[in-house]
Amino acid sequence: MKLTTLIENLVYQPGLVSEHGLSFYLDTGRRRILFDTGQSAAFLANARALDIDISKVDALVISHGHYDHTGGLVAFLEVNSDAPVYLKKEALGKKYNNSRSFIGTPAVPEKYRSRIHFVEEVTEIDEGVYIVPDIPVIHAKDTSFDYFYTGKEEGAAHDEFNDELFLAIVNDNKLSVLSSCSHRGISNILEEARRLFQLPVNLVTGGFHLKNAPQEQYQSVLKYLNELNPENVGICHCTGVENLPGMVKEAGGRVFYNYTGNIVKI
Numbered sequence: 263m264k265l266t267t268l269i270e271n272l273v274y275q276p277g278l279v280s281e282h283g284l285s286f287y288l289d290t291g292r293r294r295i296l297f298d299t300g301q302s303a304a305f306l307a308n309a310r311a312l313d314i315d316i317s318k319v320d321a322l323v324i325s326h327g328h329y330d331h332t333g334g335l336v337a338f339l340e341v342n343s344d345a346p347v348y349l350k351k352e353a354l355g356k357k358y359n360n361s362r363s364f365i366g367t368p369a370v371p372e373k374y375r376s377r378i379h380f381v382e383e384v385t386e387i388d389e390g391v392y393i394v395p396d397i398p399v400i401h402a403k404d405t406s407f408d409y410f411y412t413g414k415e416e417g418a419a420h421d422e423f424n425d426e427l428f429l430a431i432v433n434d435n436k437l438s439v440l441s442s443c444s445h446r447g448i449s450n451i452l453e454e455a456r457r458l459f460q461l462p463v464n465l466v467t468g469g470f471h472l473k474n475a476p477q478e479q480y481q482s483v484l485k486y487l488n489e490l491n492p493e494n495v496g497i498c499h500c501t502g503v504e505n506l507p508g509m510v511k512e513a514g515g516r517v518f519y520n521y522t523g524n525i526v527k528i
Contacts, residue, residue, distance in 0.1 A: 263433055263528040264289045265440070265467070268308050269300040270498045273522035277311045279304050280522045283330035284442055284469060284499045288429075293320040293388040296345075297429055298442050299334030306337060312523065319345050321387050324367075325442030326426040327353035330499075332367040339374045348387065350395055351380045352425035356413030381427060384458065390432040397426055397446040397454055403482040404447030406471040422446075428468075430455045431528060436493075437461040438528050441468035443500055449486040456490075463492035465528055467520050473502030480505070484512050496520035 266287040273280035283300035287309070296319045299305055309316050319342050325331055332353070339347070357366035370378065385393045399405060405422075412421040423445035431438040439455050441448055448470045452463065466487075472480050487495060495513060497506065498520040509517045520526070 263291065263431065265526045265528055266312060266314065267498065267520050267522055267524045268296075268312070268314070269305040270520065270522045272498075272503060272519070275523040278308050278523045281330075282499075283333065285331075285334065286440060286442075286468075287314055287319075288391070288431075288440075290388050290391060293391075294318060295320060295387065295391065295429075296322045296338070297440055298323075298325050298331040299338050301330040301333035303334050303337035305334050306341060308522065317342050321345050322347045323387070323393055323427070323429060324349035324353055325428065326350075326423055326445065327355060327357055327367040328443065329365050329367070331442055336368055336370065336374075339370070339377065345377070346379050347377050348379050348381050348385065348393055350382075350425045350427055352412075354378075355425065357421060358411040358413065358418060360409040360411070362411070362418070392430045392432070392458075393427055394430050394454060394458065395427045397428070397450050399446060399450050400453050401447055401449045401482060401486065403479050404449045404486070406443075406445045406447075406475065406479075410445070428455070430459060432459060432461065433464075433528055435461060436464040438465040439463065439467075441466070441470070443469045444471045447483075449483055452486070452490060463490060465494040465496065465526065466492050467494075467496030467498070467526065469499035470497060470501040472505050473500050484509065487513050492516065494518070494526070496524075496526060
């Protein structure tokens with residue numbers, strides 16, 4: 263299997279662009295799966311530059327309903343005429359930051375609504391590739407709910423990201439986990455993945471939401487990763503590139519930065 267970071271906050275390769283957002287492309291050898299779409303249609307330009315045909319993607323999975331992960335959704339639907347879109351129904355809800363600016367998913371035109379599939383249970387979308395929709399909070403220190411709100415009929419409430427999901431990949435009797443923002447905590451995501459699949463962890467990659475995080479949260483994540491001892495840890499997006507040196511120092515050479523255009527074999 264091959265995982266390509268289509269767009270992320272940083273880019274080093276000529277001919278590619280970056281933005282504050284995230285989009286992964288997973289080629290399993292059988293199916294082509296897109297995980298999030300960044301905040302705009304820019305991921306499409308990167309896909310073309312990397313010789314990836316988005317029109318042939320077999321499925322799109324949306325991690326949660328924030329604009330920097332869903333902003334390119336309509337652009338995807340316009341380019342790809344067949345792939346189902348998997349997400350939790352809460353991802354289409356109204357979401358705001360602390361200044362009450364809307365930061366949610368753009369409206370999906372009615373003509374595309376039939377392609378939306380709400381995920382309510384663990385769902386296998388290819389052999390060994392699972393959408394996991396429930397993330398119990400076991401490690402309370404490792405959550406990122408502050409400054410985020412969700413709209414309800416009675417008014418805005420703190421968003422606890424019940425819309426968040428992740429991808430679990432089982433290959434060669436090992437487990438890999440793709441997160442995107444880890445608002446409910448990367449340690450909690452990994453705990454659920456381990457509970458479900460009972461396998462050693464090869465790769466964990468995505469946004470861990472540690473940029474400007476309290477030191478207590480940062481240290482709890484490092485402690486958990488060191489105890490779990492995954493073979494590879496690819497940080498990006500909301501993890502904060504400034505945290506890379508410290509994480510490499512404290513969690514070893516298994517940590518790398520998963521920048522725009524980077525390719526990882528699973």
